[in-house]
Amino acid sequence: MDKPSRRNAGTPLRTEWFESIRINTPASERRAASLPARRSLKKEWQAAWLLNAVRCIDLTTLSGDDTADRVARLCAKARQPIEADLLEAMGIDRLTTGAVCVYPTMVSAAKRVLEGSGVPVASVATGFPAGLMPLDLRLAEIRYALDQGADEIDIVISRALVLQANWSALYDELCAMREACGPALMKSILATGELKTLENVAKASHVAMQAGSDFIKTSTGKEPVNATLPVSLTMLRTIRDYRDHTGFDVGFKPAGGLRTAKDALNWQVLMLEELGRDWLRPDLFRIGASSLLGDIERQISHHVTGRYAASHRLAAG
Numbered sequence: 001m002d003k004p005s006r007r008n009a010g011t012p013l014r015t016e017w018f019e020s021i022r023i024n025t026p027a028s029e030r031r032a033a034s035l036p037a038r039r040s041l042k043k044e045w046q047a048a049w050l051l052n053a054v055r056c057i058d059l060t061t062l063s064g065d066d067t068a069d070r071v072a073r074l075c076a077k078a079r080q081p082i083e084a085d086l087l088e089a090m091g092i093d094r095l096t097t098g099a100v101c102v103y104p105t106m107v108s109a110a111k112r113v114l115e116g117s118g119v120p121v122a123s124v125a126t127g128f129p130a131g132l133m134p135l136d137l138r139l140a141e142i143r144y145a146l147d148q149g150a151d152e153i154d155i156v157i158s159r160a161l162v163l164q165a166n167w168s169a170l171y172d173e174l175c176a177m178r179e180a181c182g183p184a185l186m187k188s189i190l191a192t193g194e195l196k197t198l199e200n201v202a203k204a205s206h207v208a209m210q211a212g213s214d215f216i217k218t219s220t221g222k223e224p225v226n227a228t229l230p231v232s233l234t235m236l237r238t239i240r241d242y243r244d245h246t247g248f249d250v251g252f253k254p255a256g257g258l259r260t261a262k263d264a265l266n267w268q269v270l271m272l273e274e275l276g277r278d279w280l281r282p283d284l285f286r287i288g289a290s291s292l293l294g295d296i297e298r299q300i301s302h303h304v305t306g307r308y309a310a311s312h313r314l315a316a317g
């Protein structure tokens with residue numbers, strides 16, 4: 001059983017923790033590029049790693065043409081993401097995704113289908129995806145999503161405040177959002193594809209954590225560049241720094257463009273190597289994805305059928 005982590009209480013704004021950060025971008029890119037070749041996940045354990053990815057997915061639909069029916073189908077998939085016979089073949093009783101993630105007006109439809117499942121409903125809010133709305137309206141949207149029953153809120157930051165290095169305004173905005181979220185988890189989307197440099201990514205990550213974010217999340221899925229491994233590496237190292245300063249564990253959510261089982265494995269290897277095994281669980285790691293599950297399911301099925309065929313050959317031989 002995973003031990004739940006202590007919720008991040010935040011800190012006063014401490015710009016001295018990040019002002020002098022310098023990031024060697026070519027070195028980050030080289031480190032990220034070397035990941036797929038690593039041997040940290042043995043082949044025979046890959047199905048187990050893929051199952052772990054499933055329990056960490058925030059199964060998402062964030063489309064202009066979302067309907068209550070589409071959300072209901074997504075939630076049915078969140079309750080049972082992998083076919084029962086495949087689970088049984090691997091000796092697993094029950095598996096759900098980490099959460100579902102929808103627009104605020106879809107929260108009540110999701111809650112209805114997920115009742116009794118233990119799967120939380122995350123709602124985007126604060127003027128997702130661009131965040132270009134007055135703060136009071138953005139806070140009102142958080143309250144609306146909570147009234148609808150959201151358990152978690154994925155907020156977007158004001159990118160302009162990062163680009164202007166206005167850290168105190170960013171901190172104040174995020175503190176107000178965290179207060180509006182109350183007991184609901186707050187995941188702060190940095191929209192890293194719009195922050196220009198890895199230094200900005202690191203600084204925005206620090207401010208988001210100091211303001212009490214429970215998770216920092218890469219992207220909305222709507223930027224031209226979404227989750228990448230070098231950006232994720234930068235964010236994971238700031239999570240480590242923040243933990244060294246405060247003792248709080250903050251979660252990480254890569255999102256946008258993760259579509260293959262290989263992506264799910266690469267991101268888990270990165271988590272394992274940078275933060276350790278403790279972070280590979282849904283209260284500290286989520287993968288935001290609308291179309292990753294299909295490939296994972298195919299790969300798991302391939303592993304299970306392959307194993308069955310191999311044991312059958314052995315028995316026959």
Ligand SMILES: O=C[C@H](O)COP(=O)(O)O
Nearest residue numbers: 220221256257288289290
């Ligand atoms: O937060 C989740 C993202 O919006 C999902 O992006 P995706 O549709 O590229 O998987």
